[in-house]
Amino acid sequence: MVQSIDPGQAFPARCDYHSGCRERLLSAAESLCRESGTSLTANRRAVLDILSESHHSLGAYDILERMDAGAGRRPGPAAVYRALEFLSGLGLVHRLGSRNSWFACSRPGEHRGRSQYWICANCGVVGETESEEIAQILPELALSMAFRLDRVSIEIEGECRGCQLQIKG
Amino acid sequence: MVQSIDPGQAFPARCDYHSGCRERLLSAAESLCRESGTSLTANRRAVLDILSESHHSLGAYDILERMDAGAGRRPGPAAVYRALEFLSGLGLVHRLGSRNSWFACSRPGEHRGRSQYWICANCGVVGETESEEIAQILPELALSMAFRLDRVSIEIEGECRGCQLQIKG
DNA sequence: CGGCAAGTGCTATAATATATCATTCCACGA
DNA sequence: TCGTGGAATGATATATTATAGCACTTGCCG
Ligand SMILES: [Zn+2]
Ligand SMILES: [Zn+2]
Ligand SMILES: [Zn+2]
Ligand SMILES: [Zn+2]
Numbered sequence A, B: 001m002v003q004s005i006d007p008g009q010a011f012p013a014r015c016d017y018h019s020g021c022r023e024r025l026l027s028a029a030e031s032l033c034r035e036s037g038t039s040l041t042a043n044r045r046a047v048l049d050i051l052s053e054s055h056h057s058l059g060a061y062d063i064l065e066r067m068d069a070g071a072g073r074r075p076g077p078a079a080v081y082r083a084l085e086f087l088s089g090l091g092l093v094h095r096l097g098s099r100n101s102w103f104a105c106s107r108p109g110e111h112r113g114r115s116q117y118w119i120c121a122n123c124g125v126v127g128e129t130e131s132e133e134i135a136q137i138l139p140e141l142a143l144s145m146a147f148r149l150d151r152v153s154i155e156i157e158g159e160c161r162g163c164q165l166q167i168k169g
Numbered sequence C: 001c002g003g004c005a006a007g008t009g010c011t012a013t014a015a016t017a018t019a020t021c022a023t024t025c026c027a028c029g030a
Numbered sequence D: 001t002c003g004t005g006g007a008a009t010g011a012t013a014t015a016t017t018a019t020a021g022c023a024c025t026t027g028c029c030g
Helices: A021-036 A042-051 A060-068 A077-089 A132-145 A161-168 B021-036 B042-051 B060-068 B077-089 B132-145 B161-168
Strands: A093-096 A101-104 A116-120 A126-129 A148-159 B093-096 B101-104 B116-120 B126-129 B148-159
Touching: A021 A042, A042 A060, A042 A077, A042 A093, A042 A101, A060 A077, A060 A101, A077 A093, A093 A116, A116 B132, A126 B132, A132 A148, A132 B116, A132 B126, A132 B132, A132 B148, A148 B132, B021 B042, B042 B060, B042 B077, B042 B093, B042 B101, B060 B077, B060 B101, B077 B093, B093 B116, B132 B148
Parallel strands: A116 A148, B116 B148
Antiparallel strands: A093 A101, A116 A126, A148 B148, B093 B101, B116 B126
16 A cells, blocks of 8 residues: 555645535545444534535634524534534544644545644645555554554644745745 | 654653653753743743643643642733743643643653654653654655645554553553 | 434533733843 | 833733533434
8 A cells, every 4th residue: 555645636725626525525424424323414414514615624613603504593512513523533524633623524534543634824724644654653653652542633734835836926 | 863762761651750850841941041042930930840740731721720839829821821832932841732731841952843742541641752754754745745844743642551551450 | 102312402611712901020221 | 320121921801612411302113
């Protein structure tokens, strides 16, 4: 198995309106729910829809604000957090601890907590890579420390190519 | 340069009352302040003292609660956050985004944002490694994406050796 | 129908973090 | 000695993020 995500393709373009990202996410959601005997309820679906509108990360309350589109009424924060917990449990969305925000997974079902999150501080877009090397090294390190590794979070902040070009020229 | 932190030594023992950790941290604090033309004020020193009492991470408000020991009065949250911002800027303490908490650096001055944080979900102790391989891979990945890498955060949650032994037998 | 489990609505509240502006402190030069 | 300026802090208020608790609804299965 080689590098499973081509790094050149890992970072979504600034105005990428999803050549299939949403559709992939939704179909992954449905199959993951089926497999796990759970269901993609309206509330969960709404949160997933909102996050999958772009590759930006959103705060839970940003998501909440967008929940009233259509229906006149808005749920409480707990509804959003419950959906986020459910969706992140399936790997459909991820949380950025460095920013207390959430984003839709770019490769649902293709990684199991082994990806790296690349956050552009300028445009807010988040990309994902899945480095084969890192996937090997961390368990080795853990073994040498006799540490049982449960969850890994790798967040890289910087500036994406698009923003660098735009700002400089 | 080989692995700069022996992984076997990276995770502090559960009841390690610091064979020199505090002293190292304090002397690093003083020299880093000198170098950067800043000063280790009483407020900053107090926060550093509290965090360096153990290898556990603490919430900002946990730190705040311990600030009155001795003097009868307690500062506001802002004082704690200001100290934390200052100290983390010098690499003397680190923030755990996955838990919104803070801990004292185990190797102040020895790494520049290149370490991995190992968090024991059972005892709360946090260890640090500095993997040479990861320090190489991430910039390479960034280059291949034309992403300007500014800050990296790697947090690994699991269970330390001590806790595994204790629980199992 | 009755009982159960999963999910949600609703309200309150906890936990984390920052904004703003007045005040203190101290080094430094007049 | 005095005034001045910058860094740090105090104090208060408020913003932001997240969870607890409990009643209610819904759909399923016997
Ligand atoms: Zn993902
Ligand atoms: Zn960007
Ligand atoms: Zn450190
Ligand atoms: Zn432990």
